[in-house]
Structure formats: C-alpha cells, structure tokens
Amino acid sequence: xxxxxxxxxxxxxxxxxxxxxxxxxxxxxxxxxxxxxxxxxxxxxxxxxxxxxxxxxxxxxxxxxxxxxxxxxxxxxxxxxxxxxxxxxxxxxxxxxxxxxxxxxxxxxxxxxxxxxxxxxxxxxxxxxxxxxxxxxxxxxxxxxxxxxxxxxxxxxxxxxxxxxxxxxxxxxxxxxxxxxxxxxxxxxxxxxxxxxxxxxxxxxxxxxxxxxxxxxxxxxxxxxxxxxxxxxxxxxxxxxxxxxxxxxxxxxxxxxxxxxxxx
Ligand SMILES: [Zn+2]
Numbered sequence: 001x002x003x004x005x006x007x008x009x010x011x012x013x014x015x016x017x018x019x020x021x022x023x024x025x026x027x028x029x030x031x032x033x034x035x036x037x038x039x040x041x042x043x044x045x046x047x048x049x050x051x052x053x054x055x056x057x058x059x060x061x062x063x064x065x066x067x068x069x070x071x072x073x074x075x076x077x078x079x080x081x082x083x084x085x086x087x088x089x090x091x092x093x094x095x096x097x098x099x100x101x102x103x104x105x106x107x108x109x110x111x112x113x114x115x116x117x118x119x120x121x122x123x124x125x126x127x128x129x130x131x132x133x134x135x136x137x138x139x140x141x142x143x144x145x146x147x148x149x150x151x152x153x154x155x156x157x158x159x160x161x162x163x164x165x166x167x168x169x170x171x172x173x174x175x176x177x178x179x180x181x182x183x184x185x186x187x188x189x190x191x192x193x194x195x196x197x198x199x200x201x202x203x204x205x206x207x208x209x210x211x212x213x214x215x216x217x218x219x220x221x222x223x224x225x226x227x228x229x230x231x232x233x234x235x236x237x238x239x240x241x242x243x244x245x246x247x248x249x250x251x252x253x254x255x256x257x258x259x260x261x262x263x264x
Contacts, residue, residue: 004062006051006078008069008259009092011128015068016044018136025062027051028069031256033231036248050074050255053178056081064088070122070259073180079103079110080168080176090139094125098132098152102139107147108160111168116180118201118241121263123215131155182264184251193245193254197264201241208237212261230257237262 001022005015010030025045029038038048051067051074059065064087067078075091079101082089086105093099103109129135129152138157139150147160162169174180178198185194205226209218212228219234220227227236234246235257243262245254258264 001064002062003064003066004059005066006069006074008050008071008074009122009128010039011068011092011132012039012041014128014132015066015136016041018133018140025058027055031252033233033253033256036250036253038252048252050252050259051077053077053176053181056176060085062087064090067091071182071264072116072119073175073182073264075101076110076116076180077175080173083109083168084173084176090136092128092132093119095119098126098129100132100135100139100150100152101147102142102144102150103147104145106145106162108162109147109166109168112147112163112166113149113160116175116199119263121212121259121261123260124211129153182255182258184254186249186251186254188249191247191249193248193251195243195245195254195258197241199241203237203239203241203262205239216261228261230261233257235261 003019003022003024005024005026007026007029012026012029016024026041027047028050029041031038059081065078065082067075072093075093078089078091082103089103091101091110101110131152134155135150135152148157149160150157180199183196183198217229219229225236225238232247236244243258245257
C-alpha cells in the first residue's frame, strides 16, 4: 500500500509503527518551536511542511491518506480530497474525546458529519489516547462500506450516513479550493510572519485569555488586538483572526503558533 500522512500532532512514530511494510509519505511532523524545525524522518519519504490544498495532486498517487495534524481545516481538506478522488481517508481529531473518522468511497465525508468550526487551540488537547493504535488497526481492517467514527476511549464505532445536503457532496469544495485556507505571508525585512484565515473569524479575547494565560505571557491588549509572548516570539492576534509573529522568517513557525495557540 501507498499511504500519505499529514502529520503534526507528534503521534507520527506511533502511526508509522503500524504502517510498517507500507510505502509512507509523511508531510509534516512534530514541530520544535525553539529550533524552528520539524522532527526529521529519514527512513520514509518525508517533507517538513504542513499540508495545504496545494498538495492535492501529489496525494493522488496514494491509496489512502491519514490526517494526524493539529488542524481541523487540514482534515476537511483531506476529506474533500478523498471524496473527490474516491479514496479512503482516516482523520484523527479531538472533540469531547479523541475520535478517528474513517471515510470510505461513497460514504459520508467530514462535512456530512459536522460543519467546520474553529477548534480549541491544539495545546489544550489532552494526550492522545492509548487506544490510538487499536483504533487505527480497527479502521484499516474494517470492510465496512460506510464511513464511521471510532471513539478512542471505548473503541466503539458509529456508522455514518452521507448527508444529501452536504456542501462537499454537492460539489462545493471550500477547503480543497483554498477558500478556507490560512494564508501565510512572510516579510523578510521585518522578520515577521503573518497568518490570515480566509474564513470569517470573530475572536473572544476574554475566552482566549482565560484558556491560554497559563501557557503564554500576555504582553498588551486592547479592543482590537492581543499581544502575547510564545518562547522567544512575539505574537499579535487580531479580532478577525489574523496573527502576526515577530522574530521569524519561517512560515511554519507562524502556522505552528496559529494551530497550537489559536486553533485552526
Ligand atoms: Zn459529505
């Protein structure tokens, strides 16, 4: 089998140990903010980048795709890709517990199951369940013709029906076409990376501060922006979701901080 994996959550090694013997392409892995580098993998085909809709053509070569990233947008992108190319996809996400969404050709996609809503910042998610390996094996070996969601705590499986009103099933691919992307811009002169979500965002700074004040140092705030310190980086978050990270020219640093501290 040829398997593509969108990584980021740091559970890449655990997944690779299950996929031994298969040809694996890993796109992105655990990101080390202090060194501004992805964890390197030499034994497989690896690229230190986060998945975007621009990778859809590369992914056509693979039998199925896993998304074990910190970004729900990434999972919607993979789901739309799998739907449009009639392939399988497995998406790990945290929503009131760890879940593994298993999408089969002809079955429900992620948009049938839920609408996109910005998730909690990934650093608030608990450690990945010890049942991760068991759930992956269960999902891969299943011969079900319908998409399912496996609850990792109980290893229980819910069968899903495709929704006739699902936008993706009606040909509207908002993620695969980049309409929902987090657009990154790098200003080398000012050593600043900007991340701007294409979708409408209206952040509640009070909620944000409550959740993150034990992880980041709030530097400044007013009605329009919130400035905080993450390691040696200074980040300014605007109410409409734009994030400016000062002190770097590395776009993946901007994306990592966005996924981890804001939620995408
Ligand atoms: Zn659908």
